[in-house]
Amino acid sequence: MSNVVKIRKGNRILNVEESRLSSFLNQGYDQIDDNGTIVKRATGGRNVTVAELNEVIEAKELLEEQLANSDSAELLKENKALKTKVTKLERELEELKKPTDSNASGK
Known part of the structure; x- marks a missing residue:
């Protein structure tokens, strides 16, 4: 796998290819770095009370x-x-x- 990024939603952390990142951002996942700091916030898939x-x-x-x-x-x-x-x-x-x-x- 080349160009792999980490994403997180809740306590679930996944490694996905960068080409699939936008799809996961739309599903409510945040892109994170190796320290767990958010690099890009989710663009959809979340509800706020x-x-x-x-x-x-x-x-x-x-x-x-x-x-x-x-x-x-x-x-x-x-x-x-x-x-x-x-x-x-x-x-x-x-x-x-x-x-x-x-x-x-x-x-």
């Missing part, structure tokens, strides 16, 4: 609210200041790299 869906929706709304209330303006201001400092330091570094007139005439 209303309670699970509501939990995800509430978490999403909470994160969106936190993002809207965050001090993103302050972070943007700080980011701009840091970029200015980096630019200034890069210019200073370029100036230090340039040969001085005394070094050029001594050669």
Whole structure:
């Protein structure tokens, strides 16, 4: 078997050819690596309860609210200041790299 990938659904782990991967993803299997970490999530074949869906929706709304209330303006201001400092330091570094007139005439 060449190009074999691991897939998992529940506690079932299978090794299948890569050419059959999309079919198994549609059946609810996740592609995993050797450590069991999900590489690609299933694209079908799963049911989600209303309670699970509501939990995800509430978490999403909470994160969106936190993002809207965050001090993103302050972070943007700080980011701009840091970029200015980096630019200034890069210019200073370029100036230090340039040969001085005394070094050029001594050669």
